[in-house]
Amino acid sequence: MTYLLCNHCHERHEGHPDVKKTSDAAQCFICQGALAKLPELVAQALASSSHLQYSSYCVQTTFPRPLMVREEQILDGEPLGLPMVIKNQANRLAMEEIEKRIKAPFKPDGELVLKIDFWHGKGSALSAPLFIFGHYVKKSREWCQHDWACMACRGKGCPQCHFHKQEYPSIEAALRSVFCSAFGASDGFLHASGREDVDVMMLNTGRPFVFEMRHPTKRTADLHALAAEIASKFPLEVLGLKFVPSTWPTIVCTSHFDKHYRAWVEADRPLTDEDWALIKASLPIRVKQQTPVRVLRRRADLTRPRSVYSIKPITLSPNEWVLDINAEAGTYIKELIHGDQGRTLPSFTSLLGTPCRCKQLDVIGIDDAFLDSLAN
Ligand SMILES: [Zn+2]
Numbered sequence: 001m002t003y004l005l006c007n008h009c010h011e012r013h014e015g016h017p018d019v020k021k022t023s024d025a026a027q028c029f030i031c032q033g034a035l036a037k038l039p040e041l042v043a044q045a046l047a048s049s050s051h052l053q054y055s056s057y058c059v060q061t062t063f064p065r066p067l068m069v070r071e072e073q074i075l076d077g078e079p080l081g082l083p084m085v086i087k088n089q090a091n092r093l094a095m096e097e098i099e100k101r102i103k104a105p106f107k108p109d110g111e112l113v114l115k116i117d118f119w120h121g122k123g124s125a126l127s128a129p130l131f132i133f134g135h136y137v138k139k140s141r142e143w144c145q146h147d148w149a150c151m152a153c154r155g156k157g158c159p160q161c162h163f164h165k166q167e168y169p170s171i172e173a174a175l176r177s178v179f180c181s182a183f184g185a186s187d188g189f190l191h192a193s194g195r196e197d198v199d200v201m202m203l204n205t206g207r208p209f210v211f212e213m214r215h216p217t218k219r220t221a222d223l224h225a226l227a228a229e230i231a232s233k234f235p236l237e238v239l240g241l242k243f244v245p246s247t248w249p250t251i252v253c254t255s256h257f258d259k260h261y262r263a264w265v266e267a268d269r270p271l272t273d274e275d276w277a278l279i280k281a282s283l284p285i286r287v288k289q290q291t292p293v294r295v296l297r298r299r300a301d302l303t304r305p306r307s308v309y310s311i312k313p314i315t316l317s318p319n320e321w322v323l324d325i326n327a328e329a330g331t332y333i334k335e336l337i338h339g340d341q342g343r344t345l346p347s348f349t350s351l352l353g354t355p356c357r358c359k360q361l362d363v364i365g366i367d368d369a370f371l372d373s374l375a376n
């Protein structure tokens with residue numbers, strides 16, 4: 001049997017004993033004229049990208065399954081040697097076509113994604129996601145980190161949430177409102193290194209995050225102006241904003257950093273100098289923390305060893321201690337103080353032999369200098 005192949009398909013199977021070139025691409029046994037439509041599909045893709053800002057491009061090609069099956073059929077009779085892969089050839093041909101028409105260079109993670117779909121005979125374009133790295137400061141005890149649908153109406157809107165649909169205002173929604181409109185993006189997501197509770201402020205140099213935007217039509221903006229807008233509208237600040245590659249959400253979300261806290265501690269009886277001496281003598285504290293009761297619904301029930309490196313007194317009065325605590329990544333500070341019904345051991349409660357509580361807590365520092373050095 002002889003297979004008729006178009007110029008492009010013939011190029012891949014040159015040397016095959018049973019193939020013959022045809023000038024009528026529609027007759028091609030493998031692609032049935034699909035590859036000949038490439039210039040048309042590229043033109044279509046570029047036409048649909050006219051409203052997008054980009055400084056590099058990449059290509060994605062898709063083929064009909066039956067075409068790949070016919071390609072396999074020919075490969076079975078192929079003599080020795082490495083046959084050219086159809087996807088590589090199509091990508092190369094597409095790049096030749098694209099570079100006749102635009103000046104932006106090719107990059108494997110290019111900002112403009114040109115999709116050449118040989119299956120549906122369609123060319124389209126989309127803008128690759130855009131990532132901004134920074135640190136956020138949260139100066140409120142009523143804000144949460146991520147979207148949190150109202151638990152009464154499950155996000156439909158009801159009197160209890162005043163039709164805001166959310167349980168609490170969130171950093172994610174605030175950043176989305178500013179960033180997505182500035183970059184003409186369709187949606188946005190916050191990726192952060194850990195989180196603080198709603199009633200905990202995140203102060204000083206802030207917590208590292210990456211904000212991801214989907215389908216941005218613009219890829220440049222005055223980041224200082226956006227930071228100023230956020231600070232003027234919300235009890236938030238975003239520091240050191242900069243554009244980063246798509247690998248950053250993973251880098252930031254999987255990094256764990258030691259932290260500094262300020263904690264307000266009270267007990268069921270007046271606190272004494274002897275109490276403080278007891279705490280001081282136990283430093284550094286190696287605690288065993290079983291997953292706190294309050295997060296058991298979200299996290300596996302495990303016991304983790306954690307280190308509390310240092311505790312510095314700010315005020316020591318009989319009715320309240322204000323302390324700066326430096327602890328290992330992942331230490332639950334509220335539980336370190338109240339003991340979580342014995343699930344955290346030792347705790348202030350167990351060490352002092354009286355129920356203790358964490359009245360208020362702030363994160364005042366995160367030892368994440370390594371991320372900044374990476375970003376520079
Ligand atoms: Zn062909």
Ligand SMILES: [Zn+2]
Pocket residue numbers: 150151152153154155156157158159160161162163165166
């Ligand atoms: Zn509601």
